Amino acid sequence: MKNRNSLLLIAIAILLTGTAARGQDSAPSAGAPAQASDQTPGQASDHASAATGTIPVTTHSVTAQRAYEMGMVQREDRLFVDEGLAFFREAVKADPEFALGHAALGYFTTDPKEEKQEIAFAEKFIGTASPDEQLLIRWMNGTKNGDLVPAISAMNDLLTKYPNDKRLGNMTAEWLCSNQGAFEHGEAILVRLLKNDPRYFPAMNNLAYCYAMSGQPGLAPPLMTEYVAALPNEPNPQDSYGEIMRMLGDYPAALDHYRKALQINPNFNASQVGLATTYALMGDQSKARAQYLVAIKGTKERPTQVNYRILWAMTYYRENKPILAHQAFLKVDSEAHLAGLPIQEAEIHRTVALFSPNPAVALKDLDEAREDLSETRKAKLLSGDRDAELASILQTRAFIAVSAGKTDVAEAALTLLTEMAQTSRSIPVQNSYHSANGAVLLAQGDYAGAIMELQEDAQNPLSLRLLEEAQTKAGQSADAHKTLATLAAISDERVETAFATPSARAALKNDTTQTAQGGAH
Amino acid sequence: MRNRLLIFCLLVLGVASVTFATDFAVVVNPSNPARAMTLADLGKIFRAKTTVWASGRNITIVLRDPSSPGMKFVIEKVLGGTVDEGKTILNDPSRKTTVPVVFAGSDEEVLKLVGGNAGAIGVIDVYNITGDVKVVKIDEKQPFDPGYVLKGH
Numbered sequence: 203m204k205n206r207n208s209l210l211l212i213a214i215a216i217l218l219t220g221t222a223a224r225g226q227d228s229a230p231s232a233g234a235p236a237q238a239s240d241q242t243p244g245q246a247s248d249h250a251s252a253a254t255g256t257i258p259v260t261t262h263s264v265t266a267q268r269a270y271e272m273g274m275v276q277r278e279d280r281l282f283v284d285e286g287l288a289f290f291r292e293a294v295k296a297d298p299e300f301a302l303g304h305a306a307l308g309y310f311t312t313d314p315k316e317e318k319q320e321i322a323f324a325e326k327f328i329g330t331a332s333p334d335e336q337l338l339i340r341w342m343n344g345t346k347n348g349d350l351v352p353a354i355s356a357m358n359d360l361l362t363k364y365p366n367d368k369r370l371g372n373m374t375a376e377w378l379c380s381n382q383g384a385f386e387h388g389e390a391i392l393v394r395l396l397k398n399d400p401r402y403f404p405a406m407n408n409l410a411y412c413y414a415m416s417g418q419p420g421l422a423p424p425l426m427t428e429y430v431a432a433l434p435n436e437p438n439p440q441d442s443y444g445e446i447m448r449m450l451g452d453y454p455a456a457l458d459h460y461r462k463a464l465q466i467n468p469n470f471n472a473s474q475v476g477l478a479t480t481y482a483l484m485g486d487q488s489k490a491r492a493q494y495l496v497a498i499k500g501t502k503e504r505p506t507q508v509n510y511r512i513l514w515a516m517t518y519y520r521e522n523k524p525i526l527a528h529q530a531f532l533k534v535d536s537e538a539h540l541a542g543l544p545i546q547e548a549e550i551h552r553t554v555a556l557f558s559p560n561p562a563v564a565l566k567d568l569d570e571a572r573e574d575l576s577e578t579r580k581a582k583l584l585s586g587d588r589d590a591e592l593a594s595i596l597q598t599r600a601f602i603a604v605s606a607g608k609t610d611v612a613e614a615a616l617t618l619l620t621e622m623a624q625t626s627r628s629i630p631v632q633n634s635y636h637s638a639n640g641a642v643l644l645a646q647g648d649y650a651g652a653i654m655e656l657q658e659d660a661q662n663p664l665s666l667r668l669l670e671e672a673q674t675k676a677g678q679s680a681d682a683h684k685t686l687a688t689l690a691a692i693s694d695e696r697v698e699t700a701f702a703t704p705s706a707r708a709a710l711k712n713d714t715t716q717t718a719q720g721g722a723h
Numbered sequence: 724m725r726n727r728l729l730i731f732c733l734l735v736l737g738v739a740s741v742t743f744a745t746d747f748a749v750v751v752n753p754s755n756p757a758r759a760m761t762l763a764d765l766g767k768i769f770r771a772k773t774t775v776w777a778s779g780r781n782i783t784i785v786l787r788d789p790s791s792p793g794m795k796f797v798i799e800k801v802l803g804g805t806v807d808e809g810k811t812i813l814n815d816p817s818r819k820t821t822v823p824v825v826f827a828g829s830d831e832e833v834l835k836l837v838g839g840n841a842g843a844i845g846v847i848d849v850y851n852i853t854g855d856v857k858v859v860k861i862d863e864k865q866p867f868d869p870g871y872v873l874k875g876h
Binding site: 348350351354355356358359362378382384387623624625626627632635 | 745748848849850851852853854858865866867868869870
């Protein structure tokens, strides 16, 4: 945790959220939350909430309450990930029965083990929380464990009761857009927030992403311009602008904004990673690796470090150096194993499999990926996280098998995915099932069926590649061309993107060249 | 930086249309003991073949405008025919004394009407549900369950 001036943070919170930070009974001491004292033991219910129209926070500890608020300021308002998590950990350390603190830590953490543990603590102590806090906990936990119907009900009840709680609106809208693809609902909340307070910048940030993701990219840059102008001394506006421009494929502009973010705050690690990934997408893998290494040093979160190491190793595949890539991934695999991160281990094996030129070896790698998620490690993970990764492994297995003409292997993977999909509400599981089913139908020559299924997973580059093939074989050349263009336009750091988009871009370029030559003749 | 890792991180640059699915929730008043029904049972209510709940309370249906894209899907799915056939069934004047149908202008209005009428049943976008209503399982499944029958496109 970097030593920051808490008064400055409060001022920034007011600027960002338009409301004073909670727990105003005594001014927080400078620096980390551990330095704040527990002056008034007893139920420190937040009296400020009634005046500001925000959800009250109840805990026996003033320190915990203050740390929770600081966690929200850092993680939710300023998007300082590590700092925010550190404050939430401080909050539950100060009050181990602080249910909302546990729920927030479980909601925001990047560590699957911590996520499972904190959700369990939140459930255990939920009885100590106020009724409205219980609704918030139900929403947070429900988004993680798949109890979406009660989660949405709780979310809407809170949004109705606290229409002026901007942080609540922003958090829920962001979840609707980014996790659920419910763009219309998310956008409605964000637009309402900005109508009530045009200077509520976290909503401006999320609305720009929501527009970009929902196929309205032209609406995003003007919001970003306003966001950057309004907060010239904050790194996140520049970082967001960089990411939006990268999504739009304007890499030089993306680099420019990421650099500006780092000029404002050299420790804003998201921009460091953004810089690295942009170089990787531009094809400059040496620079990408160097920047990834800086980003790895810039975080203390072990899962995040391993995630960045995976991106670092990926650069070798990007520059078509499979031997070096394999060596790099082996190294990262040992790091993930030592850190006790089985999902990352599985992702590493899945990545190696996808890039393997030998289908038999690739299928073995996928066996190892499944082994990483084996029974002995299950207890450490939320079933949702494990199932999502397992579904990706099986989807990749079906993809590789169909590409290699091993339909029986693809069908076996589909059988397992079908079993999972029959009992899981997880969107990633459902999408993987549709993709694998589409792959098998394509192999069986049922192109119409394959197209319908693959369109259900239209965010995944592997599915888009199969969709383009199915449409071509079905004689739908115009649709196939659109799918190819969509695939070629994807500009993100996913392994599937790194695998599938280069050939799509080459094919598209080839098509364009041939068309131009045809026109010339 | 966006706030969380994105699952839906595809940017569509105008080269393909974006379509998103939503599940429709069948909702009743929280005081209604009904927890589940089959799609066929729901069809009977829509056709006014079933007129009262097990408790003996009269049923009222509350729906959005049948011409809206979402309701077209729901009506076709529940009644099994075309949307025009469905509209004819739902607008039949004779059913006013059996199972009346109230058309609401928004999901919020559906919630208000169902929440305020112990015999009401409605259909709304699952993302609009609140604690004012209770979600009923259809064919033993609730929204987001795999194979849920009212998953729209």
